[in-house]
Amino acid sequence: MKTISVIVPCYNEEESINLYYDAMTKVKNDTTKFKFEYWFIDDGSSDHTYTVLKDLQALHSDEVHYISFSRNFGKEAALYAGLNEVKGDYTAVMDVDLQDPPEMLLEMFDDLESGEYDCVGTARMDRDGENSIISFFSNGFYGVINKMSQTKIIPGARDYRLMTRQMVNAILSMTEYNRFSKGIFSWVGFRTKYLPYKNRERVAGKTSWNFWKLLKYAITGIIDFSERPLMFATWMGIFFSGVSVLAIIAIIIRKLVFPLSSVTGWASMVSIILLIGGIQLLSIGILGEYIGKIFLEVKKRPIYIIREKK
Ligand code: UDP
Ligand code: MG
DSSP, X not given: OEEEEEEEEESSOTTHHHHHXXXXXXXXXXXXXXXXXXXXXXXXXXXXXXXXXXXXXXXXXXXXXXXXXXXXXXXHHHHHHHHHHOXXXXXXXXXXXXXXXXXXXXXXXXXXXXXXXXXXXXXXXXXXXXOHHHHHHHHHHHHHHHHHOSSOOOTXXXXXXXXXXXXXXXXXXXXXXXXXXXXXXXXXXXXXXXXXXXXOOOSSSOOSOOHHHHHHHHHHXXXXXXXXXXXXXXXXXXXXXXXXXXXXXXXXXXXXXSTTOOOOOHHHHHHHHHHHXXXXXXXHHHHHHHHHHHHHHHHTXXXXXXXXXX
């Protein structure tokens, strides 16, 4: 019998954890092909997540492990912590809120066993039940990142996936501080299949995402996996240098043809100064985003800090 290691990041999920465990146990009881090794990560929760995990571990110490962080480090850090611990033949990454259907693991497992794939991921076919503004920007994000980056991300792709030990090792070899898992999963390559499924609502609790967090996450994704935005200043510089050469020629010709023309164009001058100023600030801002990431990388701070592990 093979072992699937399941990494489950939990941030303020006291209500979901036991529901999740029960749903997973049902899947396990339906098959003789695999058993589970759980790695729950308490990502510095401020509710009773830690106690719930501790109790669950005490009851099922043969299969349940947990790591409790010293504070909230974010889901990406939690995933990395889990990947560092797993021992199973295959590794799954799952949310605890049951938005990632556990029964899909059976099909994912068979696909890996067939030897045809190294990873089976999941992608939502729809975004039912999601805020429509967020859906609009999410769809836009996939368009932008796939245009800008060599690393392609399937629209609607979730982190929920099952992968081989080889792929886990490849991900662990990426020790970057700024972790954007959707990009990392794609960057390491390997033969990946995506299973489509219908979006599900959370069983309990509420999502930790809001519009601004998602926007920041999207910008992180683009900056981590594309150098294209750095070209913005170059292209704008070339364009406006060209325009200014034409403008200078036009002004000289006008002076020669109408030597006595009076001074006009104050409004257009101000608009041009504002435009160029805006573009310069935007360019500096883009540079700043990259420098900020470099700053975080060179400090080599740990990606997470463990308070307790069992
Ligand atoms: N999560 C985490 N740390 C955080 C935020 C979220 O470990 O700082 C976990 C959360 O408990 C859940 C998963 O990441 O298991 C996905 O979070 P959520 O359901 O809020 O995201 P969504 O499904 O809405 O994308
Ligand atoms: Mg969720």
